Amino acid sequence: QETTLALSHWLPPTHPLQTTGMEMWIDAIEEASGGGIAIEIYPAQQLGAAPDHYDMARDGIVDISFINPGYQPGRFPIISAGELPFHIDNAKAGSRAFHEWYQPYAEQEMSDVTVCLVHLHDPGTLHGKEGQLLVPSDIDGKNVRPANGTTARMVNLMGGASVQVPAPEMREALSKGTADITASPWGSLFTFGAQDLVQSHLDVPLYVTVFAFLINTDSLNAMSEENRQVMMDHCTPEWSEKIASGWADAEAEGRQQIIDLGHDLYAPDDAQLQEWKDATAPLVDEWKQTVTDAGIEDADAAYDAFVQKIRDADSMVE
Amino acid sequence: MSGDALAITGFVALFIMIALRVPIGVAMGLVGVGGFAAVRGIDPALNLLATSPIRVIADFNLSLVPFFILMGVFATNSGMSRELFRVGNAWLGQFRGGLALSTIAACAGFAAICGSSVATAATMTKIAMPEMKRFGYREDTASGVVAAGGTLGILIPPSVVLVVYAYITETDVGALFIAGIIPGLLAVLMYMATILIAHRRGLPDGTPFDLREALSSLSGVWAVIVLFVAIIGVIYAGIATPTEAAAIGAFLTMVIGVVRRRMGLREITESLVEALRTSVTVYTVLIGAMLFGYFLAITRAPQKLTQWLVGMDMSAHGTLALILLFFVLAGCILDSMAMIILLVPIVFPVITQLGFDPIWFGIIIVMTAELGLITPPVGINVFVINSIAREVKLTTIFRGVLPFIVSDILRLILLVAFPAITLFLPGTMN
Amino acid sequence: MIRTLERICQAVEVIAGLLLGAVTLLVVASAVGRYLFAAPVPDAFDISRLMIGACIMWGFASVGYRGTHIKVDLFVEMVGPRIRRWVDFFAWAVLLVFVVLLTWKMLGRVESAFASNESTFDLRLPVWPVMTLIWIGTAFSIFTVAVRMFLIAAGLGTLDPEDPAEMRVD
Ligand code: NA
Ligand code: NA
Numbered sequence: 001q002e003t004t005l006a007l008s009h010w011l012p013p014t015h016p017l018q019t020t021g022m023e024m025w026i027d028a029i030e031e032a033s034g035g036g037i038a039i040e041i042y043p044a045q046q047l048g049a050a051p052d053h054y055d056m057a058r059d060g061i062v063d064i065s066f067i068n069p070g071y072q073p074g075r076f077p078i079i080s081a082g083e084l085p086f087h088i089d090n091a092k093a094g095s096r097a098f099h100e101w102y103q104p105y106a107e108q109e110m111s112d113v114t115v116c117l118v119h120l121h122d123p124g125t126l127h128g129k130e131g132q133l134l135v136p137s138d139i140d141g142k143n144v145r146p147a148n149g150t151t152a153r154m155v156n157l158m159g160g161a162s163v164q165v166p167a168p169e170m171r172e173a174l175s176k177g178t179a180d181i182t183a184s185p186w187g188s189l190f191t192f193g194a195q196d197l198v199q200s201h202l203d204v205p206l207y208v209t210v211f212a213f214l215i216n217t218d219s220l221n222a223m224s225e226e227n228r229q230v231m232m233d234h235c236t237p238e239w240s241e242k243i244a245s246g247w248a249d250a251e252a253e254g255r256q257q258i259i260d261l262g263h264d265l266y267a268p269d270d271a272q273l274q275e276w277k278d279a280t281a282p283l284v285d286e287w288k289q290t291v292t293d294a295g296i297e298d299a300d301a302a303y304d305a306f307v308q309k310i311r312d313a314d315s316m317v318e
Numbered sequence: 319m320s321g322d323a324l325a326i327t328g329f330v331a332l333f334i335m336i337a338l339r340v341p342i343g344v345a346m347g348l349v350g351v352g353g354f355a356a357v358r359g360i361d362p363a364l365n366l367l368a369t370s371p372i373r374v375i376a377d378f379n380l381s382l383v384p385f386f387i388l389m390g391v392f393a394t395n396s397g398m399s400r401e402l403f404r405v406g407n408a409w410l411g412q413f414r415g416g417l418a419l420s421t422i423a424a425c426a427g428f429a430a431i432c433g434s435s436v437a438t439a440a441t442m443t444k445i446a447m448p449e450m451k452r453f454g455y456r457e458d459t460a461s462g463v464v465a466a467g468g469t470l471g472i473l474i475p476p477s478v479v480l481v482v483y484a485y486i487t488e489t490d491v492g493a494l495f496i497a498g499i500i501p502g503l504l505a506v507l508m509y510m511a512t513i514l515i516a517h518r519r520g521l522p523d524g525t526p527f528d529l530r531e532a533l534s535s536l537s538g539v540w541a542v543i544v545l546f547v548a549i550i551g552v553i554y555a556g557i558a559t560p561t562e563a564a565a566i567g568a569f570l571t572m573v574i575g576v577v578r579r580r581m582g583l584r585e586i587t588e589s590l591v592e593a594l595r596t597s598v599t600v601y602t603v604l605i606g607a608m609l610f611g612y613f614l615a616i617t618r619a620p621q622k623l624t625q626w627l628v629g630m631d632m633s634a635h636g637t638l639a640l641i642l643l644f645f646v647l648a649g650c651i652l653d654s655m656a657m658i659i660l661l662v663p664i665v666f667p668v669i670t671q672l673g674f675d676p677i678w679f680g681i682i683i684v685m686t687a688e689l690g691l692i693t694p695p696v697g698i699n700v701f702v703i704n705s706i707a708r709e710v711k712l713t714t715i716f717r718g719v720l721p722f723i724v725s726d727i728l729r730l731i732l733l734v735a736f737p738a739i740t741l742f743l744p745g746t747m748n
Numbered sequence: 749m750i751r752t753l754e755r756i757c758q759a760v761e762v763i764a765g766l767l768l769g770a771v772t773l774l775v776v777a778s779a780v781g782r783y784l785f786a787a788p789v790p791d792a793f794d795i796s797r798l799m800i801g802a803c804i805m806w807g808f809a810s811v812g813y814r815g816t817h818i819k820v821d822l823f824v825e826m827v828g829p830r831i832r833r834w835v836d837f838f839a840w841a842v843l844l845v846f847v848v849l850l851t852w853k854m855l856g857r858v859e860s861a862f863a864s865n866e867s868t869f870d871l872r873l874p875v876w877p878v879m880t881l882i883w884i885g886t887a888f889s890i891f892t893v894a895v896r897m898f899l900i901a902a903g904l905g906t907l908d909p910e911d912p913a914e915m916r917v918d
Pocket of ligand 2 (some may be wrong): 549649650651689690691692693694695696697
């Protein structure tokens with residue numbers, strides 16, 4: 001074996017992204033390299049806190065890291081387009097399309113690492129401890145654990161305050177009363193043991209969260225030419241779709257499991273849905289503003305291209 | 319160097335530095351960074367210092383530490399411990415050995431506002447020891463009672479050690495606090511029984527019961543007792559977060575102190591500084607523990623230890639007994655906080671893999687660590703008593719403590735045999 | 749001169765303590781706002797945790813001066829005062845190395861927060877000012893640890909706690 005790479009993430013080792021995604025990806029790399037590349041997984045924040053994973057890849061603390069860029073609001077404005085509510089509703093084709101759209105920006109926004117994969121999770125929504133969760137005013141005065149910086153802003157627009165803890169600490173935040181409501185895809189409620197703590201669910205595909213796998217550029221350059229090529233062959237929009245697919249299926253099953261538990265699901269009617277869309281609409285303009293500040297010349301064009309990509313992949317909320 | 323050899327080298331370096339009085343957290347941190355550098359290179363290892371310490375000090379899950387410590391300091395500095403002792407004596411003083419029983423009760427009451435065992439022992443030494451001496455208690459009895467009573471400080475909530483356990487194992491600190499209540503009360507009863515049985519020779523008779531004194535003694539402490547019940551109740555019912563409860567508790571304890579003219583601006587500032595200094599010592603060990611933990615993780619030593627222990631084909635309780643024995647031995651020389659931080663991350667995966675409940679194990683391991691405070695050769699509580707009551711010899715205190723160690727071990731066996739004693743209350747939380 | 753050095757260290761302590769008092773009030777206010785008026789204070793979560801971070805690093809400077817870190821005294825108690833002085837000096841020299849490294853690397857973290865526009869979740873306030881406050885406390889530790897080392901070397905101070913019961917959490 002020529003190279004052993006350390007991959008760090010902050011999900012539990014039993015998480016579907018590891019068991020159905022990362023492990024498959026790693027096997028494919030090991031096979032394609034003829035055993036020349038081995039990748040060891042360090043799960044569950046063993047090597048660092050979830051929000052520090054970008055710095056960990058940049059600084060060489062690990063070779064590969066898995067990040068939720070939304071855990072550090074303001075730092076990666078461009079990629080947060082994927083977090084806009086009521087945009088993307090499909091984690092499979094949507095991941096491929098989103099990766100394709102983001103690729104040219106990656107070198108600008110995450111210049112000190114090599115961005116390998118960019119993907120999404122199955123659409124998530126809001127889950128509350130008790131009471132109605134049907135219209136935006138139900139958020140007013142509540143503490144919400146957001147999934148990322150954009151959902152935090154959404155919560156704030158609706159009169160709530162955010163309690164930002166990474167997903168693995170979601171259960172603790174709810175049980176301690178730090179948060180009344182959490183944003184989450186359905187299956188993750190079970191993954192993180194929060195299914196008994198939330199009773200009310202907003203039954204609508206509200207948002208997706210963006211994730212990325214990053215590689216330390218020096219680690220990449222230290223590899224042999226062939227091995228480096230193998231790695232880059234596994235850093236493609238197609239692989240982004242593949243790594244996200246098993247997890248997406250597992251998340252989607254969670255909704256039925258919640259129904260089986262007899263929880264309260266609140267499905268907004270057309271008028272109520274419009275209330276949500278109106279309430280979240282300012283986020284698009286905020287996004288355009290922040291990326292303009294970050295040096296994107298034509299934010300409108302960038303946004304339109306984003307919508308077009310997602311729409312072409314049949315993954316747009318219509 | 320292989321991962322195992324590196325991990326062992328790391329531990330050796332750690333113990334050498336600790337022996338040379340290097341702060342434990344700093345020793346762990348430097349060994350962690352150095353060990354990490356050996357695996358991943360110097361620059362990545364140094365960069366751990368850029369991200370990790372800030373993460374620890376700004377972690378919301380730990381933010382209740384300074385507030386609970388502050389509450390204890392405000393209570394101490396406004397004279398609460400003396401009043402608690404007066405209450406205990408007014409109600410229990412009538413029985414044979416009444417002063418010793420009162421001391422245990424006062425320790426329990428003080429433990430309910432203070433998160434530290436040593437502080438509990440120290441403050442009770444100053445108050446209860448002279449009284450017991452005056453009424454003819456033997457020195458070993460008097461000092462043993464105070465040393466053992468002090469250990470209630472970390473078992474009865476609030477407890478800083480439990481917060482730290484919750485942090486490193488990601489368990490619910492509210493549930494841990496609630497879980498500590500019944501074992502804490504059990505400890506109180508068993509300590510009282512120990513006094514009456516093992517120390518029965520040399521116990522003076524009680525003083526007559528005086529209802530007026532019994533009632534008036536309550537006037538000084540009722541506010542804080544109400545406060546404690548309210549805080550624990552709020553956590554139990556999940557109304558406020560433990561951090562908010564702790565901050566409000568600290569604030570109200572201060573207000574009570576000010577209203578009763580026990581504290582002014584100067585005392586408040588001094589209390590803030592004192593509480594902060596104590597908190598910092600906890601955070602320093604935690605910063606070091608995180609860095610040391612990254613080093614151990616990159617060597618994969620904990621996983622190998624887990625596989626080895628689980629693969630040894632012992633019964634789950636056999637493995638547990640082995641781990642507890644190890645903790646008791648480590649407790650002979652290590653500080654309980656440092657011990658929890660250093661060793662729990664290593665054995666915790668084994669414990670969960672064997673199917674033990676994390677909340678229950680938290681109580682068990684804190685009790686085991688607490689045992690270390692009174693066992694020879696290094697029993698911090700014993701040293702503290704010795705440093706305050708200079709005339710009492712160390713050996714005398716250890717002799718007085720011995721029956722309480724037996725009582726602790728019996729209680730440990732009881733709690734291991736019947737997990738429901740610990741888990742019943744947290745199981746009823748919403 | 750020694751007087752002046754000690755005064756500065758004590759001033760750092762008082763600032764740190766007052767900072768803790770301020771954070772306590774902030775958390776109390778936000779809890780009261782939330783429960784009595786159903787009005788959560790935006791960013792209370794982010795701001796209070798970062799402010800506690802600042803308290804801790806300012807307090808770290810204080811403890812570096814006081815010498816009350818959690819440490820094992822078992823072995824030094826077996827040796828005479830001369831050797832003990834050397835041991836104390838060595839221990840605090842190791843602490844100084846740690847603090848210098850920490851100050852150096854943490855500066856990079858603050859710069860990165862500044863350059864990358866890292867902000868709070870609700871109001872998108874930049875986090876670098878609080879991080880700078882944290883960093884100043886850390887940098888002060890270099891000074892306070894050095895003062896304690898100087899006192900040890902001059903035979904004017906030790907690492908022995910004045911009251912062993914103070915500052916203990918277990
Ligand atoms: Na306590
Ligand atoms: Na001991």
